[in-house]
Amino acid sequence: MTTQPRLLRGFRDYLPETMIAKEAMLREVARTFEAHGFAPLQTPALEHEDVLLGKCGDEGDRLLYRFRDLGDRPVAMRYDLTVPLARVVAQYADLEQPFRRYQIGTVWRAEKPSPGRYREFMQCDVDITGTDAMLADAEILAAGAAVLRNLGVARFVIRVNNRKILNAALARVGVVEEPVVKATLRAVDKLAKVGEAGVRAELGREVGLEAGAIDGVFEFLGRNRPPAAPAVLLDRLAPLLAAQPEGVQGLAELRELLGYVAAMGLGEHVEVDLSIARGLDYYTGTIYETFLRDREDSGSIMSGGRYDGLIGVFRKEPVPAVGISLGIDRLFATLLELGLVRTTRATAAVLVAVFDAASACDAVRLAAALRRAGVPTELYPAPDRLKKQFRYADRKGIALVALAGPDERAAGSVKVKRLETGQETIVPEAELAARIPSL
Amino acid sequence: MTTQPRLLRGFRDYLPETMIAKEAMLREVARTFEAHGFAPLQTPALEHEDVLLGKCGDEGDRLLYRFRDLGDRPVAMRYDLTVPLARVVAQYADLEQPFRRYQIGTVWRAEKPSPGRYREFMQCDVDITGTDAMLADAEILAAGAAVLRNLGVARFVIRVNNRKILNAALARVGVVEEPVVKATLRAVDKLAKVGEAGVRAELGREVGLEAGAIDGVFEFLGRNRPPAAPAVLLDRLAPLLAAQPEGVQGLAELRELLGYVAAMGLGEHVEVDLSIARGLDYYTGTIYETFLRDREDSGSIMSGGRYDGLIGVFRKEPVPAVGISLGIDRLFATLLELGLVRTTRATAAVLVAVFDAASACDAVRLAAALRRAGVPTELYPAPDRLKKQFRYADRKGIALVALAGPDERAAGSVKVKRLETGQETIVPEAELAARIPSL
Incomplete structure (x- = not known):
């Protein structure tokens, strides 16, 4: 009951x-x-x-x-x-x-x-x-x-x-x-x-x-x-x-x-x-x-x-x-x-997406590094299909999604997508936090 | 009752x-x-x-x-x-x-x-x-x-x-x-x-x-x-x-x-x-x-x-x-x-004291100007004896008291006292807000 x-x-x-x-x-x-x-x-x-x-x-x-x-x-x-x-x-x-x-x-x-x-x-x-x-x-x-x-x-x-x-x-x-x-x-x-x-x-x-x-x-x-x-x-x-x-x-x-x-x-x-x-x-x-x-x-x-x-x-x-x-x-x-208040559903500037269960630790590490650098960051909390993760960020109004697939990880870099424009940028992981504002 | x-x-x-x-x-x-x-x-x-x-x-x-x-x-x-x-x-x-x-x-x-x-x-x-x-x-x-x-x-x-x-x-x-x-x-x-x-x-x-x-x-x-x-x-x-x-x-x-x-x-x-x-x-x-x-x-x-x-x-x-x-x-x-929290009783950086009832409008004007300039300011809310006003600031832990007596007003300036050191400085009223941090 x-x-x-x-x-x-x-x-x-x-x-x-x-x-x-x-x-x-x-x-x-x-x-x-x-x-x-x-x-x-x-x-x-x-x-x-x-x-x-x-x-x-x-x-x-x-x-x-x-x-x-x-x-x-x-x-x-x-x-x-x-x-x-x-x-x-x-x-x-x-x-x-x-x-x-x-x-x-x-x-x-x-x-x-x-x-x-x-x-x-x-x-x-x-x-x-x-x-x-x-x-x-x-x-x-x-x-x-x-x-x-x-x-x-x-x-x-x-x-x-x-x-x-x-x-x-x-x-x-x-x-x-x-x-x-x-x-x-x-x-x-x-x-x-x-x-x-x-x-x-x-x-x-x-x-x-x-x-x-x-x-x-x-x-x-x-x-x-x-x-x-x-x-x-x-x-x-x-x-x-x-x-x-x-x-x-x-x-x-x-x-x-x-x-x-x-x-x-x-x-x-x-x-x-x-x-x-x-x-x-x-x-x-x-x-x-x-x-x-x-x-x-x-x-x-x-x-x-x-x-x-x-x-x-x-x-x-x-x-x-x-x-x-x-x-x-x-x-x-x-x-x-009166339209004098702007509503939003997101508090984070960037969503770290989880490529798959096997690489979840890398996503955790990336989110932790962004947070240490002062970037408001949300880690998507499950190894769901990527399409679902991007849709989630979109609906919530999070501006950027950061994702590291096997290619990016091999190169020590991260792919960042600005959802509004669709623009994707590959950034060395060590530079990511500093470059977030301009992505 | x-x-x-x-x-x-x-x-x-x-x-x-x-x-x-x-x-x-x-x-x-x-x-x-x-x-x-x-x-x-x-x-x-x-x-x-x-x-x-x-x-x-x-x-x-x-x-x-x-x-x-x-x-x-x-x-x-x-x-x-x-x-x-x-x-x-x-x-x-x-x-x-x-x-x-x-x-x-x-x-x-x-x-x-x-x-x-x-x-x-x-x-x-x-x-x-x-x-x-x-x-x-x-x-x-x-x-x-x-x-x-x-x-x-x-x-x-x-x-x-x-x-x-x-x-x-x-x-x-x-x-x-x-x-x-x-x-x-x-x-x-x-x-x-x-x-x-x-x-x-x-x-x-x-x-x-x-x-x-x-x-x-x-x-x-x-x-x-x-x-x-x-x-x-x-x-x-x-x-x-x-x-x-x-x-x-x-x-x-x-x-x-x-x-x-x-x-x-x-x-x-x-x-x-x-x-x-x-x-x-x-x-x-x-x-x-x-x-x-x-x-x-x-x-x-x-x-x-x-x-x-x-x-x-x-x-x-x-x-x-x-x-x-x-x-x-x-x-x-x-x-x-554990002594890991610092308590304080004041939220303002400066107390504007009221010299006397007749000049209260000047004190109000001074406080308004400081606030417009972004200085956290408290106006003492009564034309009490100055001794009482300074004691109030001291007990509350307000660092600075600003006061304009007849001499200062005639010169377009304000006297600022740092309570901890007793140091007094005369400042042109127009420069006061900008000089607060260094007084």
Whole structure:
């Protein structure tokens, strides 16, 4: 009786044809983060349930993979990389602050699967803890923008907003109770997805806002129609929020951040968008979302913000923090669709073919010599028919096949065929590695 | 009320100080595997329970993290990367064979935690499916040995054996029933850990072997005392196994593999060890274990073998396969202990300090310019006291601090301090990036 080989719904495999390209992207992400002074951190996939529960809001809790382990402990698989970071910063008191780390890791959410939405995906996060200075928010933005540019993405926009401004705007229309504020922001967060009518419906029916308050929310969100330059928009908002200290502070923070954005030369990639709200409850200041200009409908590919309260959930003294998270799987899928990723199935530059079983040791020796010389080399792992070996190299996209038959071996040489052109060259074995690049 | 920040028993964090070095190792592993013609594969952490259950033997089943997901489906977290590969090869019929892939990923086993034994760890696997030729077994060994050498490990030994030889040896003493054979091999696998007396006890009490059979097992295992050269040992075994076709074939396989090992120049790193049995049930031919010569007591750091029956559990037509798995966490811990890993806490070459809040934009501009020029740069993310910023760079091990006070800014220059020597240099801002390497 065989077991049916199949995946869980909402999960997927990355076969080599796509994984080679995704792996290259992941390396570039790590390299860029490191070049911005972030160091890697690794935390477990599993945590005590109470470490994760209640940290990402009700929806986060609903989507957690939770179970009891063999010791009957309630455990959960991580929902994001931010809550584990908060746990780490609280747990290791001797961690030098400001602390900046990146983490590339898998997270799990039991969402309803739909095209492009999976229950397991990778996030690439950068965060800075230990300071509430806007310089940190700017560093996060610099690292995020650099990653996209280094991945060959030229046309993107990072939309920024500030929760303090949103809070003040809501206070103006009488929305001040924390649960109602959070529910309102979660509804507003869906604006791009469900449209104004959808958000209005949710604010009325589910959040319970009065019609006047809902109008007030949309009047505020419309403040930037037609879109103005960030500085103009902020000037337009200033009198509106002057009576709310939180709003005044939010505006000052956003203004400072935009100054750093200009200093970094990132002005063309950053916009202020008052409707950016972020669905997660823990944000307290700057919030970011990022869109590909050619595929706005793919949704945000890199989001985050400031969460000055989260680490305080794990220890008495609060520690301010800010970060951003790149959804590498969604970005990768979109770049594939846009033709901005080149897929390949081979990692080797040359396939050493095996002439026959009797001469297999010679093929092994040849492959070993090429590898010692630094040439990425694959040895065909069986004395199959040569036709099959060449077809294998062809299908896999390996550029060169090296083969030594009796004549070549007698002469101490190797025949190399470039599959694309069919060109064959006989090369002395001792010179092979050095001549590979020009064959 | 705060949540206590803590880890699950048997789990751990890698803080930057160790993770920077581990990340560098992981990159080298991936690079080496790719240079040997292996391409990356990624599979989910979670699988349908029946995909994993019963594939790694009773002990494997006992250690599986299993639960029911929100859809009440029985699911399990992967125990290794081999069974998911078998699932993949069976599931995608159009996968070009021979198929060679590497996978670096986390696995979970609910083992009793002990020093150095964790419930979550990473494996780095290379496998070739689709051929039973010993050339494949040699390719796996080549990739494994190259990884260790490229990680700077010079003194290691890969001990090889062949399950067919063990089966034949057991058949000679009357042990032929499959469950008893497997239980016997699992007991023999513990030889290094529990010693001969421990294995004898298990073979008698738990496996139920007669005293004569147990003596026969140890008489066979002792065939290589005193240790002989591999070829001598194989000649010594040949008459013993001549009556068992399986033993004859196992000897021929091992002899062929050793021929390739010699051709690759790996002879000094490979030994035949008849007591290598491997605990997992699915092995059918070659088996490998790898030890650091300076730390044999750390146990095998890279193990594997041929498993020609496993993929057939998922589809009618069997597909032969062979692979090896590097336990990167155990290797990393051992190299740390041996002082063969250099840890560091910084990824940037230079810290741009912030003179004061008023000039923060200049610091941002300077950091952006250095990064554009390719210099790994960290911007201190707050206008803190300079003393604090320098102490931060010092503790983190960042070599250089760049700072522009009013005097330097007026002159269009930057002061750079090398922390180790205290040497300060004033450099024109436009020349800074180019001069960093020599400061």
